[in-house]
Amino acid sequence: MTLSTLITGAVQLPPETRRLRQEVRDFLDAERAAGTILGRPDSWLTGWDPAFTRRLAERGWVGMALPRTYGGGGRGNLERYVVIEELLAAGAPVSAHWVADRQAGPSILRHGTEEQRRRFLPRIAAGECFFSIGMSEQNSGSDLASVQTRAERTDGGWRLTGTKMWTGGAHINDYAIVLARTEEAEDRHAGLSQFIVDLRDPHVRVEPIRLLSGEHTFNYFHLEGVELAADALLGRPGDGWQQVTGELALERSGPERFLSTLPLLIALVRQLQRTGCSPDQHARVGRLTARLSSIRQLSLGVAAALEAGRPADVQAALVKDLGTRFEGELVNEVREILPVAARFDATRGSFPELLAAAILHSPGYTLRGGTNEILRGIITRGLELSS
Ligand SMILES: Cc1cc2nc3c(=O)[nH]c(=O)nc-3n(C[C@H](O)[C@H](O)[C@H](O)COP(=O)(O)OP(=O)(O)OC[C@H]3O[C@@H](n4cnc5c(N)ncnc54)[C@H](O)[C@@H]3O)c2cc1C
Incomplete structure (x- = not known):
């Protein structure tokens, strides 16, 4: 490429x-x-x-x-x-x-x-x-092949033991697709498998991890000897790595990787329409909109490639890197364009409250779904392979 x-x-x-x-x-x-x-x-x-x-x-x-x-x-x-x-x-x-x-x-x-x-x-x-995503663990985020969650074969199926981390919605969703090691293998990408786990199983224990805002979205999710029937296995045993990589491509390629903070930009524009807008504010909103528009065009390129059945992992990584950085930079720009005190305790949906929510969520934009350093590795390898 x-x-x-x-x-x-x-x-x-x-x-x-x-x-x-x-x-x-x-x-x-x-x-x-x-x-x-x-x-x-x-x-x-x-x-x-x-x-x-x-x-x-x-x-x-x-x-x-x-x-x-x-x-x-x-x-x-x-x-x-x-x-x-x-x-x-x-x-x-x-x-x-x-x-x-x-x-x-x-x-x-x-x-x-x-x-x-x-x-x-x-x-x-x-x-x-x-559904929830049961991939990450305490010491396995970027290096997902190092997961410690184990699935052992039993007479009727599998027994699952381990702890997942950062599991969004595990306390309210119905199922999680869990990545676990089913076999030791010299090649660490081999011997992994995926399972569909009922989050209401009595041997699943969910423990909250609070966001900076105090919101409960994430969890530890302890699998304490969960007995699974054979039909809980998703795909073939040992194919977990290829399957999870395909799933990550879906996770990384969508418009949520640059639109998470767009509602804040829209709220800013509405605010400026009410209060009036200086030439500097006007120009800065224009620059943000131009960047947004170019990233959207790149993202549409990914969607079109997927629609045509062409691989788009490298393009998706590029869009996610540019897009997630834009999401965070937009929040900082908005704070400079309209210096309003962010307040999480303000009326829900008001500008100061939306600003506070966007600021408190900012650390996650470039981490979730794979960090930007990892994405840049994917982009570089994609370019090297073709040179
Ligand atoms: C908001 C949010 C939602 C999430 N939701 C879920 C979820 O629902 N389910 C789930 O399974 N996981 C979820 N995650 C976890 C997420 O996938 C991981 O946080 C992410 O993959 C990074 O892993 P880590 O936190 O273990 O960091 P690490 O992998 O420990 O990385 C730490 C730092 O080292 C850098 N680094 C690591 N390896 C390399 C390398 N090879 N080269 C260069 N730099 C490197 C990273 O870029 C990062 O800056 C979520 C995370 C966040 C923040």
Whole structure:
């Protein structure tokens, strides 16, 4: 891969997405009027609202790229892109189904048995079945192949022991897809497997990790000898590394990697419309918007490549590096453009409160889903392979 192939030309969305976008906007306007959307940053991580998820699902906007045979919408990835970018821009509460829609569903479709597809996919598409990501551990984040969670074979299936960390939503979701070592192997990427674990199993113990804001999103998630039936295994034993890498590509490639703080920019613009805007403020908002627009174009290039079945891991890593840095820099810029005191105890949805939420979430932007140093390694290796 060379630099010129890494950066694709402008992507035109298919014309039929225009109507879809308008339908989503109309739906969001109605929800806003009903007071269900506060336009918060990071709404895909902390905006937990299963009733909102079900209303989206009724319109076919959850699991929309899953096949119709399994209850999905049978729509394309670009259509899904349009829906999720509108939801993110609005700061809509979408965290309940986010992981199930983005990666658990597609992973089960790809690697699951027919029985697993029929059991999970229709419920995901109905907005009734929510998933967590069980990858990271205390000493295994970037170096995921070093996971210590073990699965031993038993007469009926597997016994799972270990502790996962930073597990978003483990206290409220239904299942987690857990990466565990099933065999010792000289090649440390071999001997790993994935399991679908019921988070309400009596041998699963969930312990909160509070965010800087005090919010409860993350958890330790202790697997204390969880007995699993044989059909809890996702894919083939030993294929966990390839499967998890495919899942990470889905996790890293979407517009949530540059739109998490867009609701703050929108709130800033509304604020400036009310108070008036100096030429300097005007120019700075313009620069932020221009950067946003270029990153979006790169991100659409990733979505178009995925839609065409072309590999896009390296482009996705590039967009995530640029996008997550932009998310954090946007927060700092907004603080300089409009020096308002950030206050987490201010009215929910007010500008000082949105600013405080975005600041307190900032440390996570460049860490979650793989740190920027790791992404740059992927980009460099992708470029080296082709030189
Ligand atoms: C907001 C948030 C949500 C998350 N949600 C989940 C979740 O739901 N499920 C889940 O499983 N995990 C989740 N994570 C965990 C996340 O995937 C890890 O934090 C991330 O992969 C980094 O791992 P680590 O924290 O162990 O840091 P480490 O891997 O210990 O890295 C520490 C520092 O060393 C650098 N570093 C490490 N290795 C290298 C290298 N080879 N070259 C250069 N630099 C390197 C890193 O870039 C980083 O700066 C979440 C994290 C955050 C912040």
